[in-house]
Amino acid sequence: NHRRRSGGLPYPPGPKGDPIIGNLRQLPDGKKQPLHITYKEWSKKYGDVFSIESFGNRVVVLNSAHATNELLEKRGNIYSDRNPGVIRRLSTNHHFPGMDYDEEFRTYRKVVNAAFNPSAVKDYGIIQEEETYETLEHLLDSPEKWFLHMRRSAGSVILRVTYDHKVRALDDHLVEINEAAIPNNLRAVTPTAFVVNFVPWLQYMPDWFPGTAYRPFVKEVLDGHMRIRDTPWVELKERMAKGAIKPCYASRLLEMKGQITGSDDEEYVIKASAGVMYGAAVDTTLGTMASFILAMLLYPECQKKLQAELDSVVGTNRLPTFADEDHLPYLRYCVLETLRWNPVAPLGLSHAASQDDVYEGMFIPKGSIMVANQWAILHDENMYPDPMKFWPERWDGRFPQARDARLYAFGFNRRMCPGRHLAYRSVLIMAANIVSSFTLVPDEKSPLPANVSLGTGQTFKCNFVVRSPERAALIRSTAASLDASD
Numbered sequence: 001n002h003r004r005r006s007g008g009l010p011y012p013p014g015p016k017g018d019p020i021i022g023n024l025r026q027l028p029d030g031k032k033q034p035l036h037i038t039y040k041e042w043s044k045k046y047g048d049v050f051s052i053e054s055f056g057n058r059v060v061v062l063n064s065a066h067a068t069n070e071l072l073e074k075r076g077n078i079y080s081d082r083n084p085g086v087i088r089r090l091s092t093n094h095h096f097p098g099m100d101y102d103e104e105f106r107t108y109r110k111v112v113n114a115a116f117n118p119s120a121v122k123d124y125g126i127i128q129e130e131e132t133y134e135t136l137e138h139l140l141d142s143p144e145k146w147f148l149h150m151r152r153s154a155g156s157v158i159l160r161v162t163y164d165h166k167v168r169a170l171d172d173h174l175v176e177i178n179e180a181a182i183p184n185n186l187r188a189v190t191p192t193a194f195v196v197n198f199v200p201w202l203q204y205m206p207d208w209f210p211g212t213a214y215r216p217f218v219k220e221v222l223d224g225h226m227r228i229r230d231t232p233w234v235e236l237k238e239r240m241a242k243g244a245i246k247p248c249y250a251s252r253l254l255e256m257k258g259q260i261t262g263s264d265d266e267e268y269v270i271k272a273s274a275g276v277m278y279g280a281a282v283d284t285t286l287g288t289m290a291s292f293i294l295a296m297l298l299y300p301e302c303q304k305k306l307q308a309e310l311d312s313v314v315g316t317n318r319l320p321t322f323a324d325e326d327h328l329p330y331l332r333y334c335v336l337e338t339l340r341w342n343p344v345a346p347l348g349l350s351h352a353a354s355q356d357d358v359y360e361g362m363f364i365p366k367g368s369i370m371v372a373n374q375w376a377i378l379h380d381e382n383m384y385p386d387p388m389k390f391w392p393e394r395w396d397g398r399f400p401q402a403r404d405a406r407l408y409a410f411g412f413n414r415r416m417c418p419g420r421h422l423a424y425r426s427v428l429i430m431a432a433n434i435v436s437s438f439t440l441v442p443d444e445k446s447p448l449p450a451n452v453s454l455g456t457g458q459t460f461k462c463n464f465v466v467r468s469p470e471r472a473a474l475i476r477s478t479a480a481s482l483d484a485s486d
């Protein structure tokens with residue numbers, strides 16, 4: 001069958017496996033070193049496109065911009081499904097990040113883009129500024145809890161943007177139901193997490209049969225989706241009925257209801273799409289902020305240069321706003337460099353092939369899981385010389401071959417992160433304000449990690465030294481004016 005479908009062409013090369021279980025024994029578990037590093041090493045041996053296989057499931061790993069351009073971008077129409085695991089499929093119920101690239105998915109993306117395109121996102125700038133100023137005050141009060149303050153801030157930005165719901169503390173009820181759903185969602189999209197993903201006929205066996213214990217898990221995932229969709233929606237509708245709501249993703253889309261895609265169930269699409277935002281936004285934005293802070297600690301000369309730019313453009317009598325962005329090139333380089341130097345999703349979110357395909361003489365069968373090693377691309381020395389170094393100046397035009405880090409850090413083509421404009425601006429405004437108000441100094445007794453990885457809850461110590469009593473007073477007075485307008 002393979003010979004007929006592939007015309008005798010080989011699969012992309014890879015480590016030699018065993019019969020049936022394939023590469024199961026070679027699969028790195030990521031404990032010794034992160035997977036993206038192992039994959040980059042293997043790409044030197046097998047080529048920038050290599051593959052591994054187990055129980056007939058093939059994973060194709062793309063380690064170069066050339067390969068992601070040729071496949072995920074140019075042939076995006078056949079490489080935009082999600083991984084074909086049974087669990088992913090069973091737990092996708094209107095959860096669009098897990099959907100294949102089908103009609104329903106396209107409706108969701110249309111709706112999301114209507115409220116998250118670059119011009120719509122500008123309207124949320126005021127929310128991002130206010131949450132940033134509030135975080136500065138929290139950093140003055142309890143700098144040792146910087147990670148928690150930023151978590152609150154990231155949560156409040158996304159819940160205000162989505163539902164006009166302000167988060168005052170991390171015990172907020174919407175934060176809690178969203179946080180509770182995240183681990184299950186991550187497990188649901190991990191192809192190796194359940195036997196039934198490898199042995200699909202298990203789904204037709206009775207509950208007593210070994211390997212069917214995934215069923216309560218799927219129910220839990222689906223229940224979690226319902227909770228995070230319904231709870232804020234009911235509250236939103238109540239407040240809208242009273243006329244007590246500021247413009248946000250949900251209200252903006254409800255005003256356009258019926259005109260976005262023409263479909264009858266547009267309100268359900270708005271509600272279900274809103275429900276995925278917290279989970280997609282918080283850890284990613286927070287991880288990127290933590291990477292920025294780490295970079296400022298490890299590269300104090302960059303921090304000094306950024307402070308000098310902010311001082312000369314913004315001065316000392318006010319805090320940075322989005323209106324300053326165009327005058328702060330070094331700030332923009334620092335944010336791009338953060339996304340490149342320590343991408344928080346180093347292997348992105350895998351896609352899948354919806355058809356058989358041939359690439360440079362290699363056969364890629366339908367259903368293959370496509371992993372883009374975004375970290376390897378963002379550390380390709382042909383585009384980014386001296387790639388391990390945090391070097392914002394690389395973005396000043398001196399390397400014409402350096403493609404914008406956002407083209408890789410946010411994924412590809414039809415699945416590319418729809419929150420990228422919002423995310424970029426969240427990091428930019430927070431980075432500007434923190435460095436303009438504080439000097440970040442490493443803690444002498446605690447060594448710094450070399451990088452930050454997502455979802456581990458791993459953090460590090462950083463001293464936030466306010467730059468002057470006047471700046472502290474400015475933070476207090478700005479935060480007080482926010483409280484007054486609340």
Ligand code: HEM
Pocket residue numbers: 096097098158276277280281282284285288344345348349350351409410411412413414415416417418419420422423424
């Ligand atoms: C710096 C922060 C962020 C990074 C690095 C990031 C990165 C990514 C990546 C790599 C993907 C997978 C793309 C692909 O499959 O090719 C993705 C998907 C997604 N992101 Fe983000 N993201 C960030 C912030 C956000 C924010 C703030 C939101 C919401 C406002 C968001 C919403 C989503 C959604 C809904 C998807 C799924 C898209 C789909 O399946 O079609 N992300 N993101």
